[in-house]
Amino acid sequence: MVYQKPMVVGKIKTMIFGAGGMLGTELCAVFPDAVKLTHSDIDITDKKKVMESIARVKPDVVINAAAYTAVDDCEDNRELAFDINGKAPGHIAEGCNITGAKLVHYSTDYVFDGSINEYMESDIPNPINVYGKSKLLGENNIIAKMDDYRIIRTSWLFGAHGRNFVDTMLDMSSRMDKVKVVNDQFGKPTYAFDLARKTVEIAGFAPGIYHITNEGVCSWYEFASAIIGNAVPCTSEEFIRKARRPKYSVLVNSKTTPMRHWKDALAEYLNKRKIMV
Ligand SMILES: NC(=O)c1ccc[n+]([C@@H]2O[C@H](COP(=O)([O-])OP(=O)(O)OC[C@H]3O[C@@H](n4cnc5c(N)ncnc54)[C@H](OP(=O)(O)O)[C@@H]3O)[C@@H](O)[C@H]2O)c1
Numbered sequence: 087m088v089y090q091k092p093m094v095v096g097k098i099k100t101m102i103f104g105a106g107g108m109l110g111t112e113l114c115a116v117f118p119d120a121v122k123l124t125h126s127d128i129d130i131t132d133k134k135k136v137m138e139s140i141a142r143v144k145p146d147v148v149i150n151a152a153a154y155t156a157v158d159d160c161e162d163n164r165e166l167a168f169d170i171n172g173k174a175p176g177h178i179a180e181g182c183n184i185t186g187a188k189l190v191h192y193s194t195d196y197v198f199d200g201s202i203n204e205y206m207e208s209d210i211p212n213p214i215n216v217y218g219k220s221k222l223l224g225e226n227n228i229i230a231k232m233d234d235y236r237i238i239r240t241s242w243l244f245g246a247h248g249r250n251f252v253d254t255m256l257d258m259s260s261r262m263d264k265v266k267v268v269n270d271q272f273g274k275p276t277y278a279f280d281l282a283r284k285t286v287e288i289a290g291f292a293p294g295i296y297h298i299t300n301e302g303v304c305s306w307y308e309f310a311s312a313i314i315g316n317a318v319p320c321t322s323e324e325f326i327r328k329a330r331r332p333k334y335s336v337l338v339n340s341k342t343t344p345m346r347h348w349k350d351a352l353a354e355y356l357n358k359r360k361i362m363v
Contacts, residue, residue, distance in 0.1 A: 101145035101187075103130055103178065104152025108248030109192065112282035113151055121145065125152065130174040140181030147289055148182050150175060150191045153221070157196070158328040160217040171220035176227030183232040190289050195241035195273055195299075197222045200332020203272075204303075206340055207239075207295045215329035225295070236288050237295045238281075241337055242309070244355065245278030251306070252313055252355065259314035269307035269319035273335045274299035277351035284345055297337035300348035312352055 100117045104110040106124035114122050121143050128135055130152045140148060153171050154160060160167035175191055182189045196218035197211035213219045228235050244250040258265045276299040288296050310317035322331070345351075 098147055099143070099145045100147045100149060101140065101143050103128070103136075103148070103150045107151055107153075107155075108243060108245050108250060109278045109281060110151040111247035112245060112278045113149055113285065116282045116286060117149070120149075130178065131169045133174075133177040133180075136174070136177045137181040137184070140178070140185055140187065144185055145187045148178060148187050148189050149285065149289075150178050150189065153192070155217075157215065157217040157331075160220060161215065161328045164216050164220075167216050167220040168223060171217070172223030172227065175224035176231055179228040179231035179235065182234070186234075188234040188236070188289070188293075189228065189232060190236045190238065190285060191224070191228055193225050193237050193239045193295075194218065194221045195239060195335035195337050196332060197225070197239065198332055198335055200271075200334045203334050204336040204338050205297070205334075206338050207297050214332060217329060218332075234293055236291065236293060238285065238288055238298050239295065239337055240276050240281055240297075241299050241335055242273045242275040243278050243281070244275060244352070246355070246358065247278070251275075251309065252352070252359075255310050255313045255317070259316055262316070264316050264318045265310065265314060266320040266325060267307040267310040267317045268322050268325050269305045270321050271331050271333055271335070272303055272305050274301070274303055274337060275309050275348040275352065276300045276345075277348070277355055279355070280345050280351055284342075287342065291342065294341070296341055297339045298342070298345070299337050299339065300346060300351050301344050302347045302349060303336050304348070309348075312349060313356070 100120035105122035199212040307319040
């Protein structure tokens with residue numbers, strides 16, 4: 087692995103799709119001069135508009151944080167999931183390839199089936215739900231259409247600007263005596279704030295797939311217990327969801343320096359949240 091210098095943010099023309107999402111909002115803070123496009127500015131499934139917008143801006147780097155992330159809803163809205171998460175990244179890649187921009191795109195731990203304890207960047211994906219299948223199609227469409235891509239697979243994102251597990255737990259905890267949380271699915275919680283900052287470094291690295299998460303593995307129950315005092319463990323069979331989840335979706339980062347432990351990142355987020363509330 088060749089370690090390269092991080093990208094110089096200010097001198098690089100950057101364009102962000104999905105600027106209004108949880109990660110997208112953090113990216114906007116890291117790339118203040120970027121051309122920032124939210125869902126209301128552009129629908130990434132509109133190939134013509136996507137290609138035109140990239141051609142007009144002529145960015146050095148395009149960052150795509152737009153996605154359909156409601157994992158259970160994807161089961162019911164399969165076509166929409168494949169359009170947004172699968173085909174649209176291909177449109178963006180085509181636009182980048184024509185103008186010579188590099189692309190940074192985000193994918194997910196859910197491209198894996200969870201049958202082994204942890205996954206390297208080189209492991210073969212085998213998604214078990216529609217969301218994972220649609221995100222894998224997105225990866226493959228990018229790889230088919232351009233060379234200068236960085237695909238960042240991440241997991242269990244939490245942060246200030248979107249619906250996420252930490253806020254859901256705090257809300258449920260205040261309304262319920264006990265909050266049942268599954269204790270047989272394992273992954274790596276990741277702070278959107280940290281991932282956005284790490285993106286600067288990854289954009290300067292060699293093209294390829296990167297596994298970027300905070301350090302430390304836990305179950306959803308263990309994650310919940312670090313947030314609230316009234317979590318109780320249950321099994322996946324007791325907590326049936328529309329979409330199947332992998333038992334292990336632990337991403338191993340074998341290419342770059344590790345980020346801090348998720349417990350440290352969580353402590354910072356909870357502190358910031360206290361100040362914000
Ligand atoms: N959240 C996680 O736990 C997690 C885990 C692993 C990987 N990831 C990946 O990380 C990336 C960022 O996720 P996130 O949690 O920040 O997602 P998010 O908060 O749901 O943000 C996604 C953004 O994409 C926008 N969007 C949806 N459909 C669009 C379309 N057709 N055209 C343009 N914009 C559209 C959404 O706008 P609207 O809300 O207005 O529709 C939203 O602002 C995604 O690629 C996701 O797959 C997330």
